[in-house]
Amino acid sequence: MAAADGVLPHVPESRAAVPTTSSRPRPAESRRQAAATRRKYQASSEAPPAKRRSETSFLPAKKSAAKETPRTLKGKAQKTFSPKRSSAGARDGNQERKPGIKTSSLFKNNPEIPELHRPVVKQVQEKVFTSDAFQALDLHPHLISTINTVFKMSSMTSVQKQSIPVLLEGRDALVRSQTGSGKTLAYCIPVVQSLQAMKSKIQRGDGPYALILVPTRELALQSFDTVQKLLKPFTWIVPGVLMGGEKRKSEKARLRKGINILIATPGRLVDHIKSTKNIHFRQIQWLILDEADRILDLGFEKDITVILNAVNAECRERQNVLLSATLTEGVTWLADISLHDPVSISVLDESHDQSNPKSKAIPEASPQAGDELDSFAIPASLEQYVTVVPSKLRLVSLAGFILQKCKFERDQKLIIFFSSCELVDFHYNLFLQTLLSGSGALAPGALPCASTRLKFLRLHGDLEQEERTAVFQEFSHSKTGVLLCTDVAARGLDLPQVTWIVQYNAPSSPAEYIHRIGRTARIGCHGSSLLILAPSEAEYVNSLASHKINVSEIKMEDILSVLARDDCFKGRRWGSQKRRSVGPQEIRERATVLQTVFEDYVHSSERTVSGAKKALQSFIRAYATYPRELKHIFHIRSLHLGHVAKSFGLRDAPKNLSALATKKKKANLKRPDLHRKTQSKQRLAEILRSEYSSGMETSVTKVREQNKRAGPGSQPRSAVRNQRPALAVGTN
């Protein structure tokens, strides 16, 4: 991760990833925009401030407030960015400001960044590897040789060493170990070993012997790939996947021919249980629920009940396994109804308690056990950071971080989590059009050396399945790049060599925090994560600490200081000057140039303005869905919506925002009974928002409507809608 010295040479970026937009300005228009940008920049921040502020701090000394001062949007927020207000900037020396030109007063009127008093807690840690070889297990020699040669693995991980023998003995199990510790093979190896050893050889037409349920389609594909590789020497056992996004008809055809190890997302399986005659569970010997807590979270309870009933109706004797890095108390319900006399395997137990793990019962739901269950192990090689950034500066800080990693450091692969599909789309388009050289609405002169080393990809549940799969594959195989995504990518995905996880919107639970950061530092590799919080959200650090999660602070100034190295953003005043040290004032100016670049793009057409407004609304709606226990930290009233609008490149906050934020509150006051009901609706929205939908209540309604149309038990919206041609995932 060594930082290269200075600006690295530009490699022409493939334009294939850059969508053509009908609103891209013509050259003359672009030149006009460039000139306007320069004029604005000159007007807004080139002149030195009347009072020199501390050279070490970016934020002006001002009346402080730990919270972002909430304001009603009418009038006040507008004032912040209005020409009238801007004229106040003249006190800072902005004498040349043209009437009507709105400027990006990024560093004014921000709330003070509070000191983070983070309690240092001892994180729970697990040992990843053991020195025991797979040969030590009683496995078929061809299976061992496949593990050694195809997977290129020799020694077992801790979770594999504990789980495989227990599962080979025929026991049910509840398995918890940290992210990226090898849980997939911990259950796949025993399944394959037991099925290949069956006395009467399995026939394809027998149907499923093992059923593996996973929450997302990408995870289904990934698990399918692992099973398929393990089955190389045992060609008579046929794996297959049902995951939505594929034509139901072709899935039915594959079911008819026979699938012996069936990997499915719950909704899609229920769909087949209800509509496909050929599906049966007479032979089932294994039922595996990977990411078991998420399967419950996603509101799949009903689906799981349908599946369990269908399987129980035809077969009672089978082994059941639940796995996750975060098996919380909620899973005990699932354990109760699906496991028989299970063994609880928790790798962190090994270091705490060397006594025989096999005899461990599932912890009772006592407060103490709850505490234990709510402290999650985090890979020792994962460094976690947090930065507190005022709302107005969020966008430039995120862009600064991306530039730092991708432009000035080598081999960086980043995943950035957002809370909704709209947020992903907005930032994806914005960065493509502004941070890549000559790629769009910006005048080429505005960013003469915009990075050509950047590659942006996006993944969320509203994309067509074909694109989802292509992005997943491309990012998997890529050495560098930035993946913008929702929580659809948070669970189970094994994307190699990811160096940084950025959480631009905080997760809705500690479990989701653990899974998001768990996309890096897998299987003993190094990795880092950054959580971006608003000043009013700083207390979230304590909430993480209560789950034994330790984060170190990175100062916003340190993130923005990358702009000192990036002459793309230098103002005219410094234009002709050769390399010299760049102080905080100039970094502030460069940040203003960058913000102006974003604002110019957003305001370059009606379409882009409306895209930004839509994303902002989506943000507000998603923000309203934080669970009750986090509401004191993430409450819309604590945010200055005008400042938040700035982080969407909007110069003025849309007028209807305050209505959006207060409508629900008023309604709740009128009908307290309804309020109680809407809490569970909110919970549903929270659950669905990042996985399959936009996080907007309307999306939840859409899901319901769509599901109604598609029939009960069908996959959520995107799964139903994206009926794509057959993927090459089955073996037929």
Ligand SMILES: Nc1ncnc2c1ncn2[C@@H]1O[C@H](COP(=O)(O)OP(=O)(O)OP(=O)(O)O)[C@@H](O)[C@H]1O
């Ligand atoms: N014994 C092993 N030796 C080396 N690498 C291994 C071993 N077992 C698994 N791996 C690799 O470790 C990585 C993580 O494995 P896996 O995806 O199964 O983790 P996980 O525990 O299921 O993670 P998550 O909780 O995020 O789903 C994979 O790339 C896998 O190939």
